[in-house]
Amino acid sequence: MTEHGIGARVARKEDKRFITGHGRYTDDINVPGQAYAFFVRSPLAHARINRVDTAAATAAPGVIGVLTGADVAAAGVGGLICGWAVTGKGGAAMKAGAHPILAHQKARYVGDHVAVVVARTYTQARDAAELVEVDYAELPAVIDLATARDATSVHDEIERNTVYEWELGDQAATDAALGNAAHVTTIEITNNRLIPNAMEPRAAIGQYDVGTGQHTLYTTSQNPHVARLVISAFVGLAAEHQLRVVAPDVGGGFGSKIFIYAEECVCLWASKKLGVPIKWVAERTESFLADAHGRDHVTKASLAMDADGTFTALKVHTTANMGAYLSTFASSVPTYLYGTLLAGQYKTPAIYCEVDAVYTNTAPVDAYRGAGRPEATYLIETLVETAARETGRDPAELRRRNLIQPGDFPYQTPVALAYDTGNYEAHLDTALELADYNGFPARKAEAASRGKLRGIGLSCYIEACGLAPSQVVGSLGAGVGLWEAGKVRFSVTGKLQVFTGSHSHGQGHETTFAQVMASKLGVHYDDIEVFHGDTDQTPMGMGTYGSRSLAVGGSALANAADKIIEKGRRIAAHLLEASERDIDFANGRFTVRGTNREKTIGEVVFAAYVPHNYPEDLEPGMEETAFYDPANFTFPAGTYVCEVEVEPDTGTVEIVKFTAVDDFGKVVNPMIVEGQVHGGLAQGIGQAMLENAVYDPASGQLLTGSYMDYCMPRADDVPSFDVSTTETACTHNPLGVKGCGEAGAIGSPPALMNAIADAVGTRVSMPATPEKVWQAIHGSAVAQAAE
Amino acid sequence: MYAFNYHRPSTVQEALLLLKSAEDGKLMAGGQTLIPTLKQRLAQPSDVIDLGRIKELVGITEDGDAVVVGGMTTHGAVATSPLVEARIPGLAALAHLIGDPQVRHRGTIGGSLANNDPSSDYPGAVLALDATIVTDRRKIAADDFFEGMFDTALEEDELITSVRFPVPAKSAYRKFPNPASRYAMAGAMVAVTVGGVRVAITGAGPCGYRWTEAEQALEGGLDPAAIDGLTVAADDLNSDIHASAAYRANLVKVMTKRAVEALA
Amino acid sequence: MSEVSFKVNGSAVTVDVEPRTLLVDALRQNLGLTGTHVGCDTSQCGCCVIHMDGTSVKACTMLAVQAEGSAITTIEGLAQGDELHPMQAAFRDHHGLQCGFCTPGMIMSAVDLLQHNPKPTEREIREWLEGNLCRCTGYHNIVKAIQAAAGSAVSSPMAAE
Structure with missing residues (x-):
């Protein structure tokens, strides 16, 4: 690892303009x-x-x-x-x-x-x-998701307000396993509607x-x-x-x-x-x-297990709110980004999922940080937690029993995806240790002595990122390919311009991509500039979402750098009067193997632009473009542990500790990765405790139309987080990276909701407002008696 | 915002004359509620009369057994005033919980009271401390001031010049904020005053009010357990997407009890 | 239209605005100081926080005419030439920003916090930031940056932990 290369914690190139007020956002342009x-x-x-x-x-x-x-x-x-x-x-x-x-x-x-x-x-x-x-x-306004299909048509020509009725998996095998199960856990669950609020x-x-x-x-x-x-x-x-x-x-952006x-x-x-x-x-x-809203599902699901706690089947029926119009990627969110993730980290052999997507008279609903995967994770991890409690098992141990093991990869799930790699028990163990899971009973007792209800909750999430192999998504109905392109251009003086079709709106591409180039080409970080966002300036790309920028866009750039190196090797061989086969490249130097004869990449680049002494059959110049179409999705996964204390008399929940352990594959800039996790955690905590888009069911007016009523996470709503990583490198992209942008938002809601359920002894729906938690503690009878 | 004429008087007298001569004039104190209201075009005054440069309305002074806060004194100034902190720390603590720091730097006590938002904090202090609202023309007792949601005893053209807070033996405010707006979902101020224990509730009902049952229960001493036996009727309390009336009723009790605990 | 004169970042300026013009719009549009942002219309997000006469205020909740005679500092006026204000440097060094949109208001608010309370606790920092929303960072590194700017020993995210 070099000072500014892959793996280094490097301050961001983009920060200077932002901290001095010289960012250039659209409204700053006239x-x-x-x-x-x-x-x-x-x-x-x-x-x-x-x-x-x-x-x-x-x-x-x-x-x-x-x-x-x-x-x-x-x-x-x-x-x-x-x-x-x-x-x-x-x-x-x-x-x-x-x-x-x-x-x-x-x-x-x-x-x-x-x-x-x-x-x-x-x-x-x-x-x-x-x-x-x-x-x-x-x-008449069609607002209520449960009854929308029997209501007035939002689009006159579309019957029953139904966009599609979709299914995935083996219904017969799933039903059979449910029939034979020793225990079946069934839940009905709502994934609350969110407003992105970049x-x-x-x-x-x-x-x-x-x-x-x-x-x-x-x-x-x-x-x-x-x-x-x-x-x-x-x-x-x-x-x-x-x-x-x-x-x-x-x-x-967060999708919106x-x-x-x-x-x-x-x-x-x-x-x-x-x-x-x-x-x-x-x-x-x-x-x-x-703005397009996010989430908004109602789901009924059943998890079957045998007598020793092994999962045997999962059956899911979801109704997904699409709003009034189908937004750009809306249809894919509750299907290919949701149904395909229902295996989670577990070896459930039979899964069947049905999704009905419906129109309502509400704003369009589309991808929002995580997009489908938070809904899948919340469902699975609520089911697993509930199953553990129903059968008197430790929630961590029930999970452990069912995890896909390192020896199982590549692992074909029953819902289409093939996971390439992972070590789920590694982050489970790390998270339990960092969270001091075993010490929890003592902390609970201590909290009880202060009149507080303490709870602990887990979440084991997986996501499919790095969207996506074009042929696969094409076969599933996508209208585009999901490759990326990158262009690497040396200047005569050896400075590097990097052009990506990807886009940064907070993720730090200008830094991360420069680090990748610094490592690949041995050019100093300060001599690299990354460009994005202008279609006249950059090669085409499909954009930044689905935690795909580094895995797909970064891989394109890595491949472009390889092309540069190959060309440089030919030039160096010529200059050093050696065979190409004998030229090694490392740390920005082309070396004749076994000798101390070398040319720096700067010298080679200069020769490419001033080709006075140059291979006869080689184009001058040093600029290469690569397109990269991923061979598979990437599969980041992790284990989150949340610990809360609840005030019984008000229902107020305080997050006292939040531990996140993620496997993102190779990490280019740990500082940026941690920041991505922090932000995702806050958004997931927002969904779980604070945020809820509410329409008046009769009039269809948005009742949460400002920050007065839509509860955004503030600094004092969230704790400092304990985040760390474990690593299994992605097997199919040149950087071994998986993506980290959405994990926090995917994994955190169930961890928090499971912790609240542990504290108060019963489940609460999202968002777990103080009133809901208070009612859960005191029972609706008590609450009603107070009315 | 709709267009309006802007005036910046330097005396109360001038402000009142401007208000009188305007077709539909509006006094602006700190503007922290008025400006958002204007931005959303929920009001269309012909003239905005900015009280921000009237020096006589700003300041905190001691007057015998009372602390007098000028109508245009900001929440931030009340929260950090050594005088208020020394004489009525409960009032300073309450002011510190209003809005956010930037709102506290602009928002004023007079503006807040004249607006009488049901979820504002100051009604708790004014009622519990038995303050007197001093206007350009009269003095209004706290118990006579708050008349309903966004409704006060003020005349259309009346201006709060100061608020006179008698120094209590002790006082404390506890607030349960609305998670979204951070306004009070329920707030309770309990004060031991010359006239006895006073308990004021804000945030829960259409406007601030005194909880007389709690006052009676605490007459025998500041025992938090005295609150336990009380029942809060939810009938007249606010109910919205954030909290039912029943939950607010619970919060009224819990916040009152906590304020009493702070004093005991 | 009204003529309003005040100082911005040390320079005397005069702008010609309607009375209904917000201070933030006068700064952004009349004076080209686009570092001060607008993120909401209900005075809650804090993207527009500036200093007026040394105190943090929300420039979206003031009329430009109210600034007459005052001295304003915006994010553009915080650094001394090429030398970043310690709070700016702390935000960079502790990765206290991602998309950068809330950052100017966040930094201006944080600078004012340390004026009021030079050694705030983590809880005091988080409470002070009630009027500043950030959707990217989860506040974690913002809090760390402010602690560092206040001279507290904070492990740097730039150093491997």
Whole structure:
């Protein structure tokens, strides 16, 4: 390990601009002559739009134009798409309702984008928006997930509000095992709806150059290349080669900025139509209403075991809320990112899963940090914990009994995935030791002496990351391949520019990728600069989500570096008058094996650009691109242990210790990895204890539409965390890495919820608010008597 | 925000004249509630009259057996005032729990009381300490001030100039914050005053109120167990997505008991 | 429109704004100081925290006209030339930031904390940050950074643990 190479704790390159106020986020960019957009949004959850009268708004001061769904339809603008066609039972096609960039004829959730006002100033646009008169005929709002399929149609042409009914696994074998089981644990469980709340609200600037026909879109995106593809190929606003998408500094995403949204499309479309660059920045209220939300499942599941506690079958039925429209990747979340993960870390031989995806009059639901995998983990780890308690077994030992063992890899699960490697018992043991699991009874007794209820809870999670082999996802309905590309460009003076199709919005690519290059090529970290986010500057990539940047994008760069080394080897052989076969490369030096004759990579690069003495049949220059399509998913896994103390008289839960042990494969920058885990843990704790998106069941109004009512984790809600790693290197990518971005959010909710259940003796639903915990302690009878 | 005319008077008299002459004027104290309200276009005043430069409204003084807090004194100033900490530490502690540090640096006691948010903290102190609200034209006893949700005894054009807190023998405030907003879901201030033990509840009902049963129960001494036997009726308490009335009723008892424990 | 004059990061400025213009918008749009961010509309996220007359305030919950005659420091004014303020350096050295969006407000708030309380406990730091939301870091390393800036012995994440 070098000072700045793979494995080193290196301060981040990107930090200087952020800590000095010189970050450049979309709202920090202003283009000459820009106008401002404000969206008129539906105040009703479900309504026919009879008429939109824009006359008064159009005449208001500063207004350049007011555009509606009718204008979009008249212009033949395409709609937003869902890029993953999930095939249902019996080969039934997924039912995707039209999703126009401005609602036409019908509004389907509170916050649906009905019209846009473009004016010289933001204030003028907002003032004029109040003058847009929309004649709505209100329809019954479909809000309750359990009854949505029997309610009014959200999309008139789609029956029973059903997107698909999907299944995975062997139903007959599962049913048979359930019938023969010594013990069956059955639970009904809700995975609460979340609102992502990246701190930077979404924003966009659309710009059209009349002279060149070029379109430019600055947008808060996790995947600018995918935005460009969708906006050109499906929404049809510009040919792909005439559209530049720039995602500059982006203030967090957590999934919510993967998706192609209406507002950015409208800014781009209207900029050409109205002849001005157009900027839009969401107010936080709009983020709550109109960013894609996450999770929102109701599930019934049964776990079967034999007499000695070996799991024999798992059967799951889930209803997943898709909201009013299918967002970009929505269909894949409760299926290929959920059903396929239901084996967890366990050797359950028979698994059968059914998922019904339904429309409701709520904001679209799509991937949010973890995306499907937190839902799977929460389900499995609640079942296992409940089974242990029902049968009087130690929860840790029941898990241990059923773990897939190191000798079992590669392990084919009954739900499609083939895990390449892992050592689950290693992180279980480490976590139990770090958490002092055996010392818990004494701590519980001590807490009881202070009047506190103390509980401990475990979670053993696995995730499938590093999305994903293109042929596999293609066979499952994905509309794109999920490879990445990287380009490595030496300058004449030996400095290195690295271009990735991936995108960083907090993950630290500029640092991590530079460390990979420093290790690979022996160039000093300070002489490496990483570029991302501009489709005109970087090779195409599929973006950053699913903990895939390093495993896929980093692997592409590693392969590009290998190409550089191979070319350098030829040049060095020429310069050193040796055979290529005899040239070794290490630490930035090409050496003739067995001699002290060498050329530094700087000298070789110089020769490539000033090829006065150079191989005759070799191109000059030192710049290589590699595309990398992963051979498999990666499978990070870990064990989390949470310990809580509960105040019986208020139900307040304090997390007194949280231990996370993860196997992320090789770790490039431990400091960054730890930071990713910390952040994921806080988000998972948020889901478990604090956060909940609530719609009024009758009106469909969002009741948690601001930080006054949507409870974000604050600094005093979470503890300092104990995080560490164990390591089994990924077997199929050049870096041996697995991905670390989502683990914390995946593994933490069940650990915390299991700890609360341990403390109070009964399960509580997420989020475990003080009132719910208090009711659990005192019984609903006591609580009702107090009313 | 809708457009408005802005005024920055330097005296109370000037502020009241501006308010009188405005079509639909609004006094702005610290602005920590008003500005978010305006941003969300929930109010559309013709004129905003900023009290921020009226020096006579700012400051904390001792006046005999009372601490007098100027209407435009910030929560932060009350929380960190050596005088308040020395004479009524319970009041300083309460002010320290209002909002977050930046809100405390701008938000004022007069603005908070005039707004009378049901989940604000100051009503607890004003009621429990038997404070007097001093306005540009009269003095209002604490027990007469809070009339309902966002409703007070203040006239439309009346301005709080100061709040006079008689120094109690001791006082303590305990608050259970709403996990999201951090406003009080239930707060209890218990004070031993010249007139006896006073118990004030905020956050739980439409506005702050005195819990007279608790006061009676504590007359015999500050025994936390005295609260145990009481029943809090949930009927008139707030119920929302964060907490049912029944849970708030429980919190009223628990917070009161904890405040008593702090004093015992 | 109203003319408002104040000092920003040591320089006297005058901006011409509507009375309804927020201070944060005057800083960002009229003065180009885009380091101060806007993350919410209910005064809770703290992305906009600046110092006014030496005290931390939320620039989204003040009108620009209220700043008349005051002295404002924004994140851009914290470093002395190339020399980072110790709090800025601590955030970098302890990985107290990821996406960077909350960071300016977080740092300005933290600097004010140490003005009020030079040696805060972990609990005091966490409570002080009630008005600053971060979605990336889980606050763990923010707390460590502030402890380090306060001179507490904190193990550096840059050193292997």
